[in-house]
Amino acid sequence: MYAQLVETGVKRLKSLDEMEPQERAFQERIDAEIKIEAKNWMPDAYRQTLIRQISQHAHSEIVGMLPEGNWVTRAPSLKRKLQLMAKIQDEAGHGLYLYSAMETLGADRDEEIAKMHNGKAKYSSIFNYPTLSWADMGAVGWLVDGAAIVNQVVLQRTSYGPYSRAMVRICKEESFHQRQGYQMLLTMMQEGTQAQKDMVQDSINRLWWPSLMMFGPSDEHSPNSAQSMAWKIKRQSNDELRQRFVDQTVPQLELLGCTAPDPDLKWNEERGHYDFGEIQWDEFYEVLKGNGPCNQERVSKRRNAIESGAWVREAAVAYARKQQLKRDVA
Amino acid sequence: MSDWTLFEVFVRSKHGLNHKHVGSVHAADASMALENARELYTRRNEGVSLWVVPSAAITASAPDEKEPLFDPSNDKIYRHASFYELPAEVGHM
Amino acid sequence: MNDDLIQYLLRLGDTALIQGQRLCEWCGNAPALEEELALMNVGLDLVGQARNWLEYAAELLNDGRTADDLAFGRDERSFRNLLLVEQPNGDYAVTMTKQFLYDAWHFDVLQQLCNSSDERIAGIAAKALKEVTYHLRRSGEWIQRLGDGTEESHARMLAAIEQVWRFTVELGAADETEQRLAAAGIAADHDKAANAWLAEVTQIFTLATLPVPSPANYFYLSGRKGLHTEHLGFILAEMQYLPRTYPNATW
Numbered sequence: 220m221y222a223q224l225v226e227t228g229v230k231r232l233k234s235l236d237e238m239e240p241q242e243r244a245f246q247e248r249i250d251a252e253i254k255i256e257a258k259n260w261m262p263d264a265y266r267q268t269l270i271r272q273i274s275q276h277a278h279s280e281i282v283g284m285l286p287e288g289n290w291v292t293r294a295p296s297l298k299r300k301l302q303l304m305a306k307i308q309d310e311a312g313h314g315l316y317l318y319s320a321m322e323t324l325g326a327d328r329d330e331e332i333a334k335m336h337n338g339k340a341k342y343s344s345i346f347n348y349p350t351l352s353w354a355d356m357g358a359v360g361w362l363v364d365g366a367a368i369v370n371q372v373v374l375q376r377t378s379y380g381p382y383s384r385a386m387v388r389i390c391k392e393e394s395f396h397q398r399q400g401y402q403m404l405l406t407m408m409q410e411g412t413q414a415q416k417d418m419v420q421d422s423i424n425r426l427w428w429p430s431l432m433m434f435g436p437s438d439e440h441s442p443n444s445a446q447s448m449a450w451k452i453k454r455q456s457n458d459e460l461r462q463r464f465v466d467q468t469v470p471q472l473e474l475l476g477c478t479a480p481d482p483d484l485k486w487n488e489e490r491g492h493y494d495f496g497e498i499q500w501d502e503f504y505e506v507l508k509g510n511g512p513c514n515q516e517r518v519s520k521r522r523n524a525i526e527s528g529a530w531v532r533e534a535a536v537a538y539a540r541k542q543q544l545k546r547d548v549a
Numbered sequence: 550m551s552d553w554t555l556f557e558v559f560v561r562s563k564h565g566l567n568h569k570h571v572g573s574v575h576a577a578d579a580s581m582a583l584e585n586a587r588e589l590y591t592r593r594n595e596g597v598s599l600w601v602v603p604s605a606a607i608t609a610s611a612p613d614e615k616e617p618l619f620d621p622s623n624d625k626i627y628r629h630a631s632f633y634e635l636p637a638e639v640g641h642m
Numbered sequence: 643m644n645d646d647l648i649q650y651l652l653r654l655g656d657t658a659l660i661q662g663q664r665l666c667e668w669c670g671n672a673p674a675l676e677e678e679l680a681l682m683n684v685g686l687d688l689v690g691q692a693r694n695w696l697e698y699a700a701e702l703l704n705d706g707r708t709a710d711d712l713a714f715g716r717d718e719r720s721f722r723n724l725l726l727v728e729q730p731n732g733d734y735a736v737t738m739t740k741q742f743l744y745d746a747w748h749f750d751v752l753q754q755l756c757n758s759s760d761e762r763i764a765g766i767a768a769k770a771l772k773e774v775t776y777h778l779r780r781s782g783e784w785i786q787r788l789g790d791g792t793e794e795s796h797a798r799m800l801a802a803i804e805q806v807w808r809f810t811v812e813l814g815a816a817d818e819t820e821q822r823l824a825a826a827g828i829a830a831d832h833d834k835a836a837n838a839w840l841a842e843v844t845q846i847f848t849l850a851t852l853p854v855p856s857p858a859n860y861f862y863l864s865g866r867k868g869l870h871t872e873h874l875g876f877i878l879a880e881m882q883y884l885p886r887t888y889p890n891a892t893w
């Protein structure tokens with residue numbers, strides 16, 4: 220999930236009877252699957268939670284460009300370079316769609332980005348892991364984008380109109396990312412050398428668990444889920460989505476001829492699902508707190524880009540003002 | 550980028566269709582807004598024409614005016630062709 | 643004539659490729675999110691064009707090498723790109739100055755190549771021209787924004803021009819290979835391109851309140867002859883790392 224542990228600020232779910240008429244009308248609208256639009260009345264907690272969730276999602280898209288930027292100058296063929304460049308462009312675009320949706324709620328993009336730069340706002344934990352080989356570009360596309368898509372497909376039905384529409388657009392564009400990633404791995408596994416095959420397996424070993432962590436804490440440790448589900452800004456629980464991801468990914472893993480670094484991973488006939496081992500939640504919370512292997516690099520790179528580009532943005536504004544003045548005089 | 554203006558973006562997907570609102574971009578001026586909109590909203594052949602409008606220039610109807618503005622047209626069924634029943638002999642009209 | 647043509651295709655392809663590679667270096671570092679998208683888009687166009695030129699060169703070479711082999715298997719002395727595009731990105735003023743000086747030249751060359759007697763070249767150029775028309779419009783606007791923006795941006799533009807102007811000597815001077823090809827109606831006329839380039843640069847620099855330096859002088863180096871600045875070696879070391887480390891791999 221691209222947004223993890225989004226704080227709602229709500230301690231207990233209200234029933235319809237406890238709500239003031241305005242809030243009740245709002246909740247009934249949501250219950251009837253009618254989208255909330257920017258100008259509709261909404262509870263402040265709904266607005267603030269959405270701003271946190273959408274901005275976190277947007278930050279993830281933007282920070283997610285960095286591991287790819289780490290390899291785009293070293294892509295091994297012209298075709299792969301072009302594909303990766305197109306993907307990076309999409310990530311930036313998706314970040315912008317999301318910031319645009321967030322701004323309809325009255326939030327300021329620069330302020331929200333500054334929160335990420337000073338550690339107050341989060342982005343997906345997955346991007347705090349290093350990409351150490353070219354195979355990671357394949358594994359990120361397949362596993363990380365794959366996990367994101369599982370989450371985002373559901374979010375197309377989210378209650379807030381602009382967010383939902385951004386998701387529809389993103390899902391449409393992102394389907395190629397996962398296929399591209401998987402195809403890269405498949406090529407290496409089926410036509411590559413032993414060194415390449417080892418590279419793929421190593422990449423899966425490193426990225427498997429962090430991908431499962433993307434869905435956020437297990438349901439019993441997800442204190443904000445009930446409110447988010449009632450508001451339909453979250454439509455399925457973390458564990459449900461994680462299970463769906465594992466179920467759809469394991470056959471793809473087998474087709475690759477690779478294994479997952481999980482001795483407990485096996486098909487459970489009775490449940491009709493794959494069982495899998497316990498996630499290292501300590502690691503997850505540490506990474507989220509800022510203690511992951513790349514947190515510092517990712518954040519400082521983003522902060523530096525915006526700070527060292529200030530003179531460029533100012534120049535563009537100064538120029539636009541001068542041009543406006545010239546037009547006014549003429 | 551607080552000083553960059555927010556522009557709303559409208560894309561016409563095919564000749565003959567209306568421009569449709571697709572989202573917003575930040576830009577220092579209108580020509581930059583057009584370029585940014587082109588990069589963001591037409592990467593996959595989505596458009597043949599783009600409009601950008603400063604968000605501040607848009608006046609929107611308020612949701613609490615929904616009833617007085619839009620409900621009155623609900624019962625004006627004589628504005629729709631299906632209101633006028635004609636004998637079958639007339640055929641398609 | 644075939645050797646001339648191959649050299650010419652390598653010049654076009656290598657220049658587009660190295661410029662695209664330099665743009666890739668901006669990923670995650672651009673001064674605005676909107677610019678991330680735009681820089682990557684220009685880069686994508688250029689790497690795509692490079693692939694088209696190098697594929698044609700590979701066919702004419704006919705020695706079993708592919709476009710990828712040409713891009714990832716040649717060393718510094720075999721690369722034929724303009725010196726301008728291998729220069730480090732520097733700040734946004736340097737990057738945009740390099741981009742604009744290249745775009746202005748590229749635009750006129752492609753316009754001429756659309757009428758090349760070699761149909762393959764004319765076809766590739768026609769597609770590329772649409773892309774480069776947009777590149778030039780964008781970079782020209784940025785030159786004006788930065789040149790006529792703030793005091794700081796103006797000063798940075800002056801420094802940027804000072805830094806890279808000397809490499810424009812290659813845009814002005816024709817060599818025999820190109821003269822022979824131009825005479826046959828295959829390549830662009832170099833003098834014509836040089837004049838159109840200078841006219842475009844003069845117009846945009848004037849609008850941007852920037853002085854146009856006097857023509858750059860010939861100096862020892864020449865991208866066309868494979869005599870590069872020291873920067874190219876590092877670009878190639880990075881760009882070619884995987885195919886060179888894993889020579890028998892399939893990606």
